[in-house]
Amino acid sequence: MAYLAGLESRAVAPTANAVARLERLGGPLSEDGETPARVIEQLDEFGSPATVASAGGRYFGFVVGSALPAALAANWLAGSWNQNVTLEVLSPVGVRLERTALGWVQELLGLPAAAQGAFVTGATMANFTALAAARHAVLAQAGWDVESNGLFGAPPVTVVVGEEAHVTLLKALAMLGLGRDRVLRVPTDDQGRMRAELLPELAGPAIVCCQSGSVNSGAFDPVAEISARAHRAGAWVHVDGAFGLWAYAAPARRHLTAGAESADSWATDGHKWLNVPYDSGMVFVRERRHLRAAMSGAGAASYLPLSENGEPAEFAPELSRRARGVDAWAALKSLGRRGVAELVERSCRHAGRLAEQLRNGGCLILNDVELNQVLVSFGSDERTRRVTAAVQDDGTCWCGGTVWKGTAAMRISVSSWATTEEDVDRSAAAILRAAAA
Numbered sequence: 001m002a003y004l005a006g007l008e009s010r011a012v013a014p015t016a017n018a019v020a021r022l023e024r025l026g027g028p029l030s031e032d033g034e035t036p037a038r039v040i041e042q043l044d045e046f047g048s049p050a051t052v053a054s055a056g057g058r059y060f061g062f063v064v065g066s067a068l069p070a071a072l073a074a075n076w077l078a079g080s081w082n083q084n085v086t087l088e089v090l091s092p093v094g095v096r097l098e099r100t101a102l103g104w105v106q107e108l109l110g111l112p113a114a115a116q117g118a119f120v121t122g123a124t125m126a127n128f129t130a131l132a133a134a135r136h137a138v139l140a141q142a143g144w145d146v147e148s149n150g151l152f153g154a155p156p157v158t159v160v161v162g163e164e165a166h167v168t169l170l171k172a173l174a175m176l177g178l179g180r181d182r183v184l185r186v187p188t189d190d191q192g193r194m195r196a197e198l199l200p201e202l203a204g205p206a207i208v209c210c211q212s213g214s215v216n217s218g219a220f221d222p223v224a225e226i227s228a229r230a231h232r233a234g235a236w237v238h239v240d241g242a243f244g245l246w247a248y249a250a251p252a253r254r255h256l257t258a259g260a261e262s263a264d265s266w267a268t269d270g271h272k273w274l275n276v277p278y279d280s281g282m283v284f285v286r287e288r289r290h291l292r293a294a295m296s297g298a299g300a301a302s303y304l305p306l307s308e309n310g311e312p313a314e315f316a317p318e319l320s321r322r323a324r325g326v327d328a329w330a331a332l333k334s335l336g337r338r339g340v341a342e343l344v345e346r347s348c349r350h351a352g353r354l355a356e357q358l359r360n361g362g363c364l365i366l367n368d369v370e371l372n373q374v375l376v377s378f379g380s381d382e383r384t385r386r387v388t389a390a391v392q393d394d395g396t397c398w399c400g401g402t403v404w405k406g407t408a409a410m411r412i413s414v415s416s417w418a419t420t421e422e423d424v425d426r427s428a429a430a431i432l433r434a435a436a437a
């Protein structure tokens with residue numbers, strides 16, 4: 001509680017001195033150990049000051065959510081429970097809360113009710129899991145059992161991505177043996193949206209990967225058009241919607257996700273816009289049999305009692321894992337539909353307000369701010385990098401850097417429930433001060 005209360009007054013990035021004092025948490029392992037209270041005291045004394053204050057309201061780096069109070073407390077309780085959600089028999093409560101939370105998320109994101117969901121560590125693993133289901137389905141259609149035989153001798157799979165696909169989608173493809181560099185890349189427009197008319201002709205096993213919410217501009221691929229064309233060719237359509245899919249929950253932003261529901265699989269995060277503690281990702285697959293076929297394998301062990309209806313371990317990569325659904329359930333239960341809509345809408349409003357203040361202060365906003373992402377240029381690449389570094393040193397807020405369409409930019413991502421208008425105004429003033437200096 002003391003740590004959370006201190007977030008308001010401290011610098012967002014830790015001081016160099018705080019980071020140097022982490023030395024005190026190293027050293028050789030003691031012979032006899034220490035009392036639990038002493039252990040926690042040291043964590044707080046040396047660990048807390050060296051954290052990045054991303055749990056507060058003025059952290060705008062990467063795409064980082066905070067933790068809603070109910071979700072954080074649920075996380076502590078779930079830690080005490082220490083449940084393993086491999087199987088229903090191991091944790092009836094963990095499995096029930098996961099299923100309930102997944103169902104609520106499915107509804108909030110406008111995904112088909114019959115889709116099968118699973119909790120994973122984040123959108124990287126959600127992409128991996130969904131694409132494993134895709135790989136299974138398109139190769140099964142071609143008469144190849146990839147789970148049994150691997151990819152050696154398999155028919156080639158065409159994989160299509162947009163030029164602005166997130167790096168973790170490519171990593172997932174690499175981990176699945178589908179290759180990071182052999183993908184066909186579709187050019188994007190000035191906002192980073194895939195140009196549907198440039199989708200290549202598809203034939204044979206094929207997977208098309210769309211994005212709902214670019215990590216830089218927040219832009220959405222035109223999924224309706226892309227999936228109509230891809231489906232005509234029998235291809236699988238996947239949507240990486242790590243944070244962008246949540247726009248569906250806010251009526252005024254819903255149009256941005258148009259067509260996402262027509263895909264075959266979706267990846268999203270709880271730990272970004274839903275403000276659930278790390279690590280919380282979710283995968284959904286339209287036809288559960290494909291996800292189950294791709295993720296099963298545990299059934300071979302006679303000591304693991306599987307059920308007709310499917311156990312959590314049959315839909316996710318891990319066997320043992322913590323009950324991630326508890327935190328997500330608590331976040332959703334505390335917010336309700338209206339609360340989720342308001343959280344998404346408020347973040348977008350804050351992003352718009354920040355962009356407006358920076359524009360009025362003479363900065364160049366490089367993207368259409370329709371979601372929660374803002375890209376800012378302060379003139380030359382060199383100057384933009386220097387201003388970004390100065391903002392980070394100042395400590396009022398934290399924004400990262402990127403390269404957008406060949407130009408250096410400062411990235412602002414408003415994803416925290418804790419951000420207030422006052423945080424936005426203080427941050428805009430700090431950024432403008434750094435630019436002026």
Ligand SMILES: Cc1ncc(COP(=O)(O)O)c(C=O)c1O
Nearest residue numbers: 063122123124166168215240242
């Ligand atoms: C579009 C997109 N996909 C995937 C990811 C990876 O998510 P995670 O860090 O939860 O694995 C991100 C992270 O920012 C993202 O923005």
